[in-house]
Amino acid sequence: MKTFWLLLIILLSAGTVSQANHIRGGELTYKYLGAGSTPNSSRYEVTLKLFIDCFQNSQGQFDGSAPFTVFRKSNNSQLRAAFIAPFISESRIGYDPNSNPCITNPPTDICYNLRFYRTTIDLQDDPDGYIISFQRCCRIAGIENISGNSAATGATYLAEIPGTNTLAANEHNSSPEISGNDAVAICAGSGFEFDFSARDVNDGDSLTYQLCSAYDGGGRTQAEDCYTCPAPNPAAPPPYRGLPYQVNYPGTSPLGSSVSINRFTGIITGLAPDVVGQYVVTVCISEYRRGKLINVHRKDIHLKVSDCNPLKAVLNPDYKFCDDFNVSFQNGQVNPSGSIHVWDFGDGTKTDTSTAALGNVRHLYADTGTYRVKLMVMLPGGQCLDSAFTLAKVYPGFFPGFTYTGACLFTPFNFRDTSNTRYGTVNKWSWEFGDETTPLDVSTLQNPSYLYNSLGVKTVRLTVETNKGCQKIFTGTVDVLDKPALELPFRDTLICSIDSLQLQANSPGSLAPRFTWSPATNISNRNIANPLVYPKTTTTYIVDLEDNGCITRDSIRVRVVNEVTLSASADTTICLTDPIPLQAFGDGLKYQWTPAESLNDPTVSNPIATPTATTTYAVTASIGKCTKTGNINIRTVPYPGAFAGEDIIICYEDSIQLNATINGSSFSWSPQNTLIAPETLSPIAFPLTTTSYVLTVTDNKGCPKPGIDTVVVGVRPLVQAFAGNDTAIVVGQPLQLQGTGADIYVWEPSTGLNFTNIPNPIANLSQNQTYVLRVSTPEDCFSYDTINITLFRTNPDIFVPNAFTPGGSSNTVFRPRPVGIARFDYFRVYNRWGQLVFSTREANRGWDGNINGNAQGTGTYVWMVQGTDFTGKTIFKKGTMVLIR
Secondary structure, eight states, X not given: OHHHHHHHHHHHHHHHHHTTTTEEEEEEEEEEEEEOSSTTEEEEEEEEEEEEESSSOSSOOOOSEEEEEEEETTTOOBOSSOEEXXXXXXXXXXXXXXXXXXXXXXXSOOEEEEEEEEEEEEEEOOSSEEEEEXXXXXXXXXXXXXXXXXXXXXXXXXXXXXXXXXXXXXOOOOOOEEOSOSOOOEETTSEEEEEOOEEOTTTOOEEEEEEEOOBOOTTGGXXXXXXXXXXXXXXXXXXXXBOOBOTTSOTTSTTOTTEEEOTTTOEEEEEOOSSOEEEEEEEEEEEEETTEEEEEEEEEEEEEEESOEEOOOOOOSEEEEOSOSEEEEOOSSOOOTTOEEEEEOSSSXXXXXXXXXXXXXXXXXXXXXXXXXXXXXXXXXXXXEEEEEEEEEEOOOEEOOEEEEOOBTTSEEEEEEOOEESSSOEEEEEEEOOOTTOTTOEEOSSSOEEEOSSOEEEEEEEEEEETTSOEEEEEEEEEEBSSOOOBOSOSEEEEETTOOEEOOOBOTTOSSOEEEEEOOTTBSOTTSSSOEEOOSSOEEEEXXXXXXXXXXXXXXXXXXXXXXXXXXXXXXXXETTOOEEOOEEESOSXXXXXXXXXXXXXXXXXXXXXXXXXXXXXXXXEETTEEEEEEEXXXXXXXXXXXXXXXXXXXXXXXXEOOOEEESSEEEEEOOTTEESTTSSSOEEOOSSOEEEEEEEEOSSSOOSOEEEEEEEEEOOOOOOBOOOOEEEETTOOEEOXXXXXXXXXXXXXXXXXXXXXXXXXXXXXXXXXXXXXXXXXXXXXXXXXXXXXXXXXXXXXXXXSEEOTTSSSOXXXXXXXXXXXXXXXXXXXXXXXXXXXXXXXXXXXXXXXXTTEEOOSEEEEEEEEEEETTSOEEEEEEEEEEOO
């Protein structure tokens, strides 16, 4: 029994939820019918219009009646128990996909069940008026511009009745009537138009329109569960909470920033979102009577953005071309494939046609002007057609810009507009001065002034516009300083008492700087940037700079002397060709050394000298017209002479006698471990590897450095001759020898050889033969080797023994002996179980009787061998042999 009730609860809950998520919009209106049944009261007919989704449930969301709750606007208090409005009628509104052949893939799911609930209400006339509310859960699931689960949101529809304080005496109000078609096709990413216009047929009030937020409801406003309280009675009191819109789709832009409503006509136009789905759109209609706002009426509806593609011509109201006569146009949306775009550029030239997705074209205008451009879009055959007009304002040659004066904080910066245009005049300016401390750093004057409140680099933005409609932006930077920039080339200098000195001050960025120098004595003009001064004693000159009210100060100390002080470094002795730094000491401002030829820079106080002989250098130091001279003598002594001998190459394990000569008092060799008699100039060297022997020579003539020379004894690596392994051939078989070891080859004797001085001669023999090979290097480092050749007077063959004795005194390895074989293919040995125990492709290798290091016992083994003789014939043999232990 418990299981049955649990299942019933689940089924009832599922049914409630499924039948609740169907609201796709609604509107609550009222109409004044006359005086009420009591004194000072009025009677109203109140109508609820609910848009219910046609497809989410076959029955839809049906309530037999609707509760209307009335609240006083003065304090949001409930008037009394809710008025119950009975269900009156229902009609179906849907979009016919066959109604417009110019839309490809037209939507088939735009359908509303429009239900009406109506009752009459008598209300006492009130100074502030009333709010009538109806709440219901729930809206449909998957609404694109609602954050989170839209199926958990509800709706609040309300009507506001203005009070006697708002209306004139004996006046009343009725809601405006919205007359547009609610079932229209809106295609994703395409231009569209939706009519939200209304008429005030009862009162004749003026109406304006704006997009606004839809209200949540159905229990959620009072933290109630939407599913347990789908139609609260009474409704929650105002104020009401808006729906949780997506960030990019707020209530004031529910279809994105590319869609807007005309505030005077109520027509919604623009480019639909790219995402297919449902969007909640609410319009607030303001009622004005004799210029006074008396009421705001609301209606919301869910618009479906479908995956369709309409034929549409979409252009901005006007285009401004301020850079070039060669301009570009394109349609504002992508049309169905194959659409033809026909452009009339309004200048009398022929039309241009484009089949590109956006109808892109370029057109070269011959002259300036404002041209009325027409775009006509059609499908092949002219079945569908749409057109749009725009104005093209072609006035190229517009160059914005500005300059400014000013530099300091809290002093005016004066900006001057330098914009110019070839056509028309510049007539609008909008300045943003980049002052981050205030939002009021703006101006619309042509040449404004501005007082900055903070230091730093500011980005100034000037937007200018011409009377031809061209608009451009120019940006520049302004550096706001705490004082004007003052630059001095030096702050401390030295002059002679008989000289004068020109001071120099500079103020970059200042257009009208004023300089004042002090003291006023011994100065040519104290009010210019670069006066001459001629003090007789040390004086500090102070300069004051004033620029547009900004003041800064700096100074230059002018030290005065009556003569130049000078001393030079001491005389010295150096080794010939060595560099040496010279040094002059004193207060000179300029220096001049002679002779200059051996100096790296004769105008500095410390040049580098490289004399070629003993030299006396003179230096003159000067301060203005005052000078003084000093001398330095540099004595040069040649390096000790060292000659270790010429480099030489020897053979491995040979020795060589060195022969050195010197010009000095002593010498030494290094290294000495491979020298015999290293205390002499002719030691014997016996290196095993190439070695550099360094000879170091010293003397006592004054050069403090040694003379050094090196001799390299190169050692050739050990020469190892190899004439090849001993081999056997048959009669008539030519044999190519292959010797290695060095660069020069000599074979002896010459019997049967085609050459005796190459590494690989060919031998044709009629008997056994032994050859001796001598190999040598160009230095005659040499070595010998021999090769024994056995001649068999048989046909080519491979001889294999029938037994071998591992570990014995002879015949210890089992291997074949090929005769007359040019290529040895393989030699294989198998045990009696057919297991391969040895294999090789080398003719001289054999089996030692072990497998993986384990000695095999006495037994019979099978062998196979194959090779190719020197004539190209294959020789294959197999047999058995006995391993004897």
